[in-house]
Amino acid sequence: MPIRHEFTGVAASPGYAVGPLWMPGPEADEIYVKKGSPAGETVALLDAISSASAELVQLAQGSSGRASEIIEFQLAILTDNTFRDLTLALIVSGETAFAAWDRVLEAEIANYLSAKDKLFQSRAFDLQDIQARISRVLCNLPGQDIPTGVIVLADNLSPTAFIKHRWQGGGLALKRGSTTSHVAILARQFSVPMVTNLGELLPGLKAGKNVLLISNAQGGLLIVPPNAADLKAITQNPAVEPKPKPKTNALIDTNGQPIKLMINLAHLRELEHLDAKKIDGIGLVRTEFLFEGKHVNEDLQYLAYCNILNWAKGKPVFIRTLDEGGDKSSAGFASHFTTPNMRGIGLSLGRPEVFRVQIRALMRAAFLGNLHVTLPMVSIESDLQDALALFKDEAVKLKNANIKYAMPPIGIMVEVPAVASHLERFSEAAHFSIGTNDLIQYALTQPRSAGGRKLGVENAKIASIIKHIVSVGKALKKPVSVCGDAASDPAAIADLLAAGVRNFSLSPPSKPLVSMAIHDYCASWGR
Numbered sequence: 001m002p003i004r005h006e007f008t009g010v011a012a013s014p015g016y017a018v019g020p021l022w023m024p025g026p027e028a029d030e031i032y033v034k035k036g037s038p039a040g041e042t043v044a045l046l047d048a049i050s051s052a053s054a055e056l057v058q059l060a061q062g063s064s065g066r067a068s069e070i071i072e073f074q075l076a077i078l079t080d081n082t083f084r085d086l087t088l089a090l091i092v093s094g095e096t097a098f099a100a101w102d103r104v105l106e107a108e109i110a111n112y113l114s115a116k117d118k119l120f121q122s123r124a125f126d127l128q129d130i131q132a133r134i135s136r137v138l139c140n141l142p143g144q145d146i147p148t149g150v151i152v153l154a155d156n157l158s159p160t161a162f163i164k165h166r167w168q169g170g171g172l173a174l175k176r177g178s179t180t181s182h183v184a185i186l187a188r189q190f191s192v193p194m195v196t197n198l199g200e201l202l203p204g205l206k207a208g209k210n211v212l213l214i215s216n217a218q219g220g221l222l223i224v225p226p227n228a229a230d231l232k233a234i235t236q237n238p239a240v241e242p243k244p245k246p247k248t249n250a251l252i253d254t255n256g257q258p259i260k261l262m263i264n265l266a267h268l269r270e271l272e273h274l275d276a277k278k279i280d281g282i283g284l285v286r287t288e289f290l291f292e293g294k295h296v297n298e299d300l301q302y303l304a305y306c307n308i309l310n311w312a313k314g315k316p317v318f319i320r321t322l323d324e325g326g327d328k329s330s331a332g333f334a335s336h337f338t339t340p341n342m343r344g345i346g347l348s349l350g351r352p353e354v355f356r357v358q359i360r361a362l363m364r365a366a367f368l369g370n371l372h373v374t375l376p377m378v379s380i381e382s383d384l385q386d387a388l389a390l391f392k393d394e395a396v397k398l399k400n401a402n403i404k405y406a407m408p409p410i411g412i413m414v415e416v417p418a419v420a421s422h423l424e425r426f427s428e429a430a431h432f433s434i435g436t437n438d439l440i441q442y443a444l445t446q447p448r449s450a451g452g453r454k455l456g457v458e459n460a461k462i463a464s465i466i467k468h469i470v471s472v473g474k475a476l477k478k479p480v481s482v483c484g485d486a487a488s489d490p491a492a493i494a495d496l497l498a499a500g501v502r503n504f505s506l507s508p509p510s511k512p513l514v515s516m517a518i519h520d521y522c523a524s525w526g527r
Helices: 038-060 065-079 081-092 097-113 118-122 124-138 159-165 182-189 228-235 268-273 298-312 345-350 352-366 381-400 417-421 436-444 460-476 490-498 508-526
Strands: 005-013 015-022 151-154 171-174 194-196 210-216 219-224 258-265 282-286 317-320 371-375 410-414 432-434 480-482 503-506
Touching: 005 171, 005 182, 005 210, 015 171, 015 228, 038 065, 038 081, 038 097, 038 124, 038 159, 065 081, 065 124, 065 159, 065 182, 065 508, 081 097, 097 118, 097 124, 124 159, 124 182, 159 182, 171 182, 171 210, 182 194, 182 508, 194 210, 194 219, 210 228, 258 268, 258 508, 268 298, 282 298, 282 503, 298 317, 298 352, 345 352, 345 381, 352 371, 352 381, 371 381, 381 410, 410 417, 417 436, 417 460, 432 460, 436 460, 460 480, 460 490, 490 508, 503 508
Parallel strands: 015 151, 151 171, 171 194, 258 282, 258 503, 282 317, 317 371, 371 410, 410 432, 432 480, 480 503
Antiparallel strands: 005 194, 005 219, 015 210, 210 219
């Protein structure tokens, strides 16, 4: 009779599985063939990135929830010029594509591992996954396929290897790993039993042995081989059965409240490579950049807004009126109307001939879609009241001219500390959108470029202001969102969630990492 062994670990995903043990074989030696010149190495790197990206696109087919987000994040990393350009610079200096890529990724992985936050430390493994994928393609090495129904025993497992397997039975036993890793989160999403931190097992343990993997509230356990009593105990103890979870892309906090991720938009061309199905709307359209310095009339503005609404397919689109002037300038369509002492809504109210054109275009477009208007840099109550009066006045003119229109909900940017402190006085606003860049600048007297980098414990004053805005919004039953740089910064997510923020509008490239950060922090709260 074979000797029974028990190995204890940490439960990462609940459930149990019985099946043959499978261990990935050793990777073939990564023998890279030098290309002989910087030009050849450059071609090799670019081809590898293209091939690896194509693999991920194929893997994304049929993926959902966290799996889809992880693939989207890895694609964003591969298509980001930062890592590519750093690698190309090393190639020019004489390194091979393989050595240069390895060096660049190792440096970034070290940055993640040195982070104080354990959740960010665990993200290093995702970068290792990307690093290994490119290295494998450069060396022309095939990947390994996991058989169906096995208990995988490995030092660790990459997120994309987990996703590729399309689990149907079986389980995952890791010698190391983390309960906050992407693999652990994926295992919980797909109800795959998983145990981590088993350590070194029997030196002669071979693949094919029948094993029992248990993961429950008491911990993690791997039994090699299980006896009849073990199997009977499992079948009579339904408490260890995994609880199926709905497979959804929706972000939900620990109280069941939805968390919405919208995007910021500055140019129409940005929509060409974005999928409206993967976002909750457009939280900020920067109209001062939309027309790239061209003089536009009402019809051209109307057409642009309609194009955005058509792309959004019924999801909300928040269009901010002209935000020019003061210390902020661009090559926007009304930059020639700016003055040093006027900014945002103050500039628009001071130049009604420009503002009325935009108002008419917005109201005409609102008839065709889910359009909302946001007024920038509101500093006093009359800013909102005067703007509302202009909208009502133009509505009368459109009605008299038999032109179809709709009065859109009109909210305000909360960027001035005095407005934040007395937000209840702006109850006529339909929504409140927090512009963290300006809010931090004025509240802490620091440059706008500081964005959200110091949001949190170091700047408890900002966190307190945001919490107050959310509280007033809830009392007035007005939606509150954040659309400044802090919304695009994964390091600021914990502070924003703790302050009560549930609506974010961010730069499209940052969405995968922000989405994962939200998942991670909500999961940590749940535990």
